[in-house]
Amino acid sequence: MAAKLAKEPEILELSNGSITAKIATWGATITSLLVPDAHGNLADVVLGFDTLEPYMKGISPYFGCIVGRVANRIKDGKFTLNGVEYSLAINNGPNSLHGGLKGFDKVVWDVVERKGGECPSITFQYHSKDGEEGYPGDVTIRATYSLRHSTTLRLDMEAVAENKATPINLAQHTYWNLAGHNSGHTLDHSIQIWGKHITPVDENTIPTGEIVPVKDTPFDFTTEHKIGARINDVPGGYDHNYVLDCGDEKNGLKHAVKLKDPSNSRTLDLWTDAPGMQFYTANYVDSISGKSGAVYVKHSGVCLETQGFPNAINQPNFPSVVVQPGDKYKHSMLFEFSA
Incomplete structure (x- = not known):
């Protein structure tokens, strides 16, 4: 089919008849x-x-979109590359978040x-110009x-740097609720994450540069736990990057996470080739009027954002x-649903 340019x-x-x-x-x-x-x-x-x-009015807290040019946070909105210091828009406390004021989530592809x-498939394309958002x-x-199989959604992302070295870190920012988008909080969902380490953060949610084990902490989901079981032991809730370091591999992708809703056994297995995954429990969602009259409250969804590590441009390790x-x-992910 001929290319259709954005209007x-x-x-x-x-x-595909199933999903x-x-x-x-x-x-x-x-x-x-x-x-x-x-x-x-x-x-x-x-x-x-x-x-x-x-979405276009900016009411959405990144529901379902692709974020970039650099997903997650960059400390103080600054980085130096090849001897040049770059300054980005500050849109998250003192940080630049998810590409800035007008990231890839706020443009027409x-x-x-x-x-x-x-x-069946759909391929989207966007050209980001030199200097865009800094x-x-x-x-x-x-x-x-x-849609690769009856109940599998795949996303393949690629980006070519045309004329200058640049940081690129794309993420898919869907908020999942396997009981249905309108069914309230997800604290009863169980989750297993194939990551034995996280990158801990400072008071501004910027990684300190350390990589620490999750063992014997509320961040240990190497075995299945309810999301809400220990969330109160994590100030503000989960919003942390996991190092994906212990999953099985399949077709070049590693097992990142299994999310399950106990009310209907609906299960999501996520596979990816990214090194990290932000596990975010919608801590800042507050009475947003969503689809079909639903009101989304705190913890109404779970984000599983496979990614490069936050602030990696400023962390040489x-x-x-x-x-x-x-x-x-290149960055791929496979969302496998079962029940």
């Missing part, structure tokens, strides 16, 4: 995802809005390919959502997020 943002549908996703050209955002439980009952398992207007058939160099980003001119950044 007015729109919501597109991707379905149905609605994905907007605004932010390459998953606005709805219908997934069956063991009895075949469908529920929309992602938080979001019925129309594009709230072009639809460059749509495929039907047994493995970042160096032109970057072309592609994101392909595909973290895996580098710098992409050299002509090189390609």
Whole structure:
């Protein structure tokens, strides 16, 4: 199918008969995802809005979108690369968060390919210009959502740095509630994370540079626990980067997390090739009017943001997020649903 260049943002549908996703050209955002439980009952398992207007007005706390050029936080909105200091917009306390004031979540992406058939897919593309939000160099980003199997959604992201070295760290920022987006808090969901270490943070949620074991702490999800079991032992709730260091591999992707809702046994297994994952329990969501009259409150969803480590551009001991001119950044994730 011929490329369709961005005009007015729109919501597109991707379905294989088992699961149905609605994905907007605004932010390459998953606005709805219908997934069956063991009895075949469908529920929309992602938080979001019925129309594009709230996303475009900035009411959304990154519901369902792709964030970049650099996901998560950069300390003081500053970094130095090849001897040049760059300054970014400050939009999260003293930090720059998720690409700045107008990150990739707040732009219209072009639809460059749509495929039907047994493995339907949609490919979005965005060109980020040199200097955009303070970042160096032109970057072309592609994101392909595909339905690989009856209940599997895959996302493949790639970005090419065209003319300058630049940090690139994309993340998919869906808020999951496997009981259904309108079913209240997720503290009863159980979760297992294949990470034996986290990157602890300071008072501004910036990693200290340490990598510490989770053993014997409230951050230990190497075996399955309810999200709410120890959340009160974590000031403010979970909003931490896990080092994905102990998962099985499949097709080049490692097992990052298993999320399960006890009320209907709906389960999400997430596989990725990213080194880290931000586990965030919607601590700052406060009475947001969402789809079909639902009101989203604190802990209404769970974010599982596979990523490079936060503030890696300023932490030489973290895996580098710098992409050299002509090189390609790649990041894939597989969302497997079962019940």
